[in-house]
Amino acid sequence: MAMKDVFPRRIVATEDYPPNIALARERLEPLGVELVEVEESSLQQKLPLVDGEFDLVIDRHTCFNISEVARVLMPGGSFLTEQVDGRDLTDLCQAFGRTPQWPFFTLDFLLGRVKSAGLAVDIAREWNGKMAFKDVGAIVYYLKAIPWIVPGFSVETHGRYLLRLQEQIGKEGKLTFSHRLLLIEVRKV
Numbered sequence: 001m002a003m004k005d006v007f008p009r010r011i012v013a014t015e016d017y018p019p020n021i022a023l024a025r026e027r028l029e030p031l032g033v034e035l036v037e038v039e040e041s042s043l044q045q046k047l048p049l050v051d052g053e054f055d056l057v058i059d060r061h062t063c064f065n066i067s068e069v070a071r072v073l074m075p076g077g078s079f080l081t082e083q084v085d086g087r088d089l090t091d092l093c094q095a096f097g098r099t100p101q102w103p104f105f106t107l108d109f110l111l112g113r114v115k116s117a118g119l120a121v122d123i124a125r126e127w128n129g130k131m132a133f134k135d136v137g138a139i140v141y142y143l144k145a146i147p148w149i150v151p152g153f154s155v156e157t158h159g160r161y162l163l164r165l166q167e168q169i170g171k172e173g174k175l176t177f178s179h180r181l182l183l184i185e186v187r188k189v
Contacts, residue, residue: 007032011034012033012049012054013028013034013035014036014047015035015036016063045068046068047065047068047071047072049072050072051072052075052077053072054072054073054077055074056078056079057069057072057073057078057079058079058080059080059081059083066113070117070188073188076187076188078186079184079186079188080183082182082183083105083110084180084181085107086100086101086103086105086106087106088100089131089179090178091177092149092150095161095164095165096150096153098150098151101151107124110182110184111184114186118188118189119187119189120187120188120189121185121186122185122186123183123185124184125184126180126183127180127183128180130177130178130179131176131178131179132174132176133175134169134173135166135169136166136169139165140155140162
């Protein structure tokens with residue numbers, strides 16, 4: 001609330017993940033932020049927003065329709081997004097006999113879409129790091145919270161994989177998996 005006096009005239013947040021909608025409404029509406037519910041993971045949906053209305057669009061870890069972003073940005077406006085690389089946690093997926101669902105979603109793929117929407121790239125970065133787990137319970141918690149990593153995950157159906165991972169943790173003290181993120185800032189010219 002301390003910075004509310006410097007907020008722009010209109011701030012809109014979109015949310016597509018049902019568990020987050022109530023939380024977003026609870027936290028953002030008291031600040032005067034309008035919440036727009038969008039269809040989960042739809043790249044076709046036209047947002048109920050005016051053309052050229054925003055000087056800044058921010059997105060973190062959700063899909064977006066780059067044409068809609070370009071449409072709602074005013075000339076000179078910026079779009080900043082951090083995304084999870086589609087090859088993120090490939091080794092964790094493989095530990096459960098799976099492969100990533102979106103391996104094509106890379107920085108090159110994202111930049112191709114951005115350029116096709118007529119936006120100029122100011123920043124484009126990849127980040128590679130590690131995610132460590134010291135016990136199998138933490139892996140279970142993570143996979144329940146982030147269900148798209150191993151679709152259909154449950155302790156009952158994936159117990160044999162968990163036992164194998166627990167054995168590795170017993171030997172190594174922890175397990176590390178490759179974590180990959182993307183960051184771009186683009187501008188409407």
